[in-house]
Amino acid sequence: MSNRGFLEKLLDGAVVEWKQLGELTNVKTGQSVNKNKIASNPGPYAVINSGREPLGFIDEWNTDDDPIGVTTRGAGVGSITWQEGKYFRGNLNYAVSIKSDAKLETRYLYHLLLEKQADIHALCTFDGIPALNAGKLKGLVIPIPCPDDPEKSLAIQAEIVRILDSFTELTAELTAELKARKQQYNHYRDQLLSFDDGDVEWKTLGDVVDFQNAKPHEKLVTPDGDVALLTAGYISTDGRSARFVKTTDVLTPAFKNDVAMVMSDLPNGRALAKTFFVDEDGRYAANQRVCLLRVKDPESFSSKFLHYVMNRNKQLLRYDSGYDQTHLKKDWILGVKVPVPSAEEQNRIVTILDKFNTLTASLSEGLPREIKLRQQQYEYYRDLLLSFPKPEEAA
Structure with a gap:
């Protein structure tokens, strides 16, 4: 009709x-x-x-x-x-x-x-x-x-x-x-990542990672690119909003086990401090307003554990005023307090959260x-x- x-x-x-x-x-x-x-x-x-x-x-x-x-x-x-x-x-x-x-x-x-x-x-x-x-x-x-x-x-x-x-x-x-x-997943994640002061050692993020600010790639974006650009849009949509650059044009390569994090977002945006775990070399490049966190000693601090700890970390979200655009400063990020449990405990937590992620991703596709x-x-x-x-x- x-x-x-x-x-x-x-x-x-x-x-x-x-x-x-x-x-x-x-x-x-x-x-x-x-x-x-x-x-x-x-x-x-x-x-x-x-x-x-x-x-x-x-x-x-x-x-x-x-x-x-x-x-x-x-x-x-x-x-x-x-x-x-x-x-x-x-x-x-x-x-x-x-x-x-x-x-x-x-x-x-x-x-x-x-x-x-x-x-x-x-x-x-x-x-x-x-x-x-x-x-x-x-x-x-x-x-x-x-x-x-x-x-x-x-x-x-x-x-x-x-x-x-x-x-x-x-x-x-x-x-x-x-x-x-999603609330169920967030609850279990928060429970697993909650530690009392006496239970584990706490360090500032700057003690355990190296920080790299990304360079702008907007003018290098091309339809026939082969390297995905880690932007706020890409990270906040879990890769559904993708742009690409050529390998030869990459200015800030992201390496395997790097953790990319969004540094800038509009008021009450959902991208601020959201992280992305880089799982292989040569596949991604970080764009401006995104930083790369690279673990100094992988034997004592797991990169995947870092990804879960830093993702939408409340210590960073408090800088979002709700009415002005937020730009996270390097010092704010490196000043975040992070728990450092034993390597065995980190791996246990990562294994559980990986399984939850897989289940949530399946539900998040179907529903x-x-x-x-x-x-x-x-x-x-x-x-x-x-x-x-x-x-x-x-x-």
Whole structure:
């Protein structure tokens, strides 16, 4: 069935009026918040700021029953957020609150904004830290079916919501399953890497590794390259976002048993301090904003153990302010305190975590694939249900 045929049946002759978002909603910024405030005031209320997931949980709330938000700055700029109940909206999240006299169903608006994601991104600026101006967002036009008959309009909106929510609920279940598996892995990893001061010797990272800053390779990237470039994108996606350079052009080769680590990321990004274990020579080159950590004495300190200890290390993540781009300094990295258990204990921990990694990777391939298929199905029907003709198309 064509988009127009399906919509015509749903509308049953009703007209569609396009209105600016600012006519129907109030768009305003949340309150200032950062990781230090959250850490000092822990509580039950989610903090929604520059990402879809909570930045943390705090002991106060400033928003209730106003679930829709749009990220204002940072890596996730223009993303649509949904948070029910009481929560704390940060200053990097616009509230999109439906006006009392607007005949607009909340979930209908949420699905509409998701449908308009590309249009919202087009309103953003990407010079420096990405940002979205509230005035531009208010000018976004959205379709309102049958505006002169509020009862019929809300009935049409409700039917669209019913269909689309049936797809999002299944996707949410699969996503929750994947998240639970990852949390389980992280829990066991943290348990294995937790040592009391008296149990093992602790050293600064600079005592056990040599540090190498990588050089820029952007101008050397080529489609026929044979060496993968270790960038923040490559490391944060486990190799799914790959670019290549030729062997003869490599400026910072990564050698077997090196640990590559991302040094720079946008606020609340998922790449900062993420590590990558180099398993063979000649296959990788490190790019700028990535450093290489090379163990000085492999007999006493395992490179693979180093990889697990340093991956998203909390001692480094504390430098992420949540509102400015983070650039980890060499001294900060080499100043990290690392445990040095016996070589036997290191190998035992690495063996267990390798097995967990294999299992998690298997789940992380199957479940995301299913989630992607369900998301595509949802997007197909969202396009079908929300592709209302604009006035010039109707004419």
